Structures are given as structure tokens and as C-alpha cells.
Amino acid sequence: MEYQFIRDPLSGFRARLNDEHALIGRWLSEELAHERIVSLLTQLENLPNQKEELVLAGKEIRATFTPQEALFESHALFHESDDIAQYQEDALALDESGMMAVCGYEDFLPMLIEWAEFTTAK
Template sequence: MEYQFIRDPITGFRVKISDEHMLVGRWLSEELPYDEVMQLVADAKAMHKDSPVIVKEGKEIRFTLSADEALFEAHALFHQADDLSHYADDALELDEHGLLSGCGYEDFIALLEAWNQFIHRA
């Protein structure tokens, strides 16, 4: 997974990342408070058989971490109560591209550690 960290004087810290991992970058930039990054790394490294999964509900994104992968799901994926058939005449449909993303556990931990270094060095 390739990424680049950016310090923007207007919007703050951001992650430039591939389209495939766009939701990961959005979660990191917008949903995870800077002061919780290292706590999440510690929690992830201390995952036990008692609690093999960490789940964090954000404002717009659900984050799930297991021993194998980190999964990011936009809340828009769960709006099944909306009847989209009303919009059929307009040829509108829910585009799921960019609403689900994931990466391996090791890649995710490396990303978090690099992000923490970047935000505390800047």
C-alpha cells in the first residue's frame, strides 16, 4: 500500500492514497483523533483471543480490525431501509465504489505508526 502524508495549512493533516484505499485515508484523516493513534496501535498489538476484533464506529465510517486485516465500511453501505426503486426512473443507483476498503494487519500497523510519526514531527 502506497501513501503520502500531507500537511495542508488550511485543512490540516491528510493522507494521499490510492483510490482502492481511499476510505482508509479518509478514516485516518477525518475519523481518528490524533491523540488516539498510538493507543490504537497498542490495542491492536495486544489483541487477545478474548477480544479478537476491535470495532470503532465513526461519524461516517465503521472500522473493524482483526488479526488478519483492517476493514473500513462507510455507513452508506448500511442504508438498506431506503427504497431505491423510487429513483429507478432517474437511472440512479447506489455506487458502492469507495464505500468499502481494507488492508492487511501488518500494512495497517505500519501505516498507523508512520502517521503517528508524521503528525507529531510536523
């Protein structure tokens, strides 16, 4: 997984990931509060010993952490078909590309640790 962290003077810290994982970059940049990173890392360390998954529902993205992987889904995926059906006359459809990303912990955890370090560095 390729990623780049950017310090933007206008919008703050940004994470840019490859196209396949772009939603994870949005989640890091827009949904994950910096204060939450340390507690999230602790919860993820203990997750393999638990039977339940950890779900963090943000404003636009839901993150689901299972013992095997991290799954990120845009809330737009969960719209009722009736909501989208009204746009069919206009030949509009929901483009689901980029609305879901999956990542194994061997890639996700080191990236999350680097993100925590990057966002605290001055």
C-alpha cells in the same frame, strides 16, 4: 500499499492512499483523532490474543479490526434498500466502489505508526 501524507495549511493533515485504499486515507484524515492513535496501536498489538474484534464507528466510516485484517466500510453501505429505492425512478444508484477497503496488518501497522509520527512532527 502506496500512500502519501500531506500537511495542508487549510485543512490540516491529510492522508492520500491509492484508489483501492482511499477510504483508509479518509478514515485517517477525518475520523481518527490524533489522541486516539497511541491507544489504538496498543489495542491492535493485543488483538491477536483476543477473540473479539474491535469496531470503531465514526461519523461516516466504520473501522473493524479482526486478528487478521483491518476492514473499513462507509456507512452508506448500510442504508436500507428502501432508502435507495426512491432514487430508481431518476436512474440513480449507489456506487459502491470506494466504499470499502481491506488491509492486512503487515501494511496497516507501519503506515499507522508513520501517520502518528507525521501528525506529531512540527
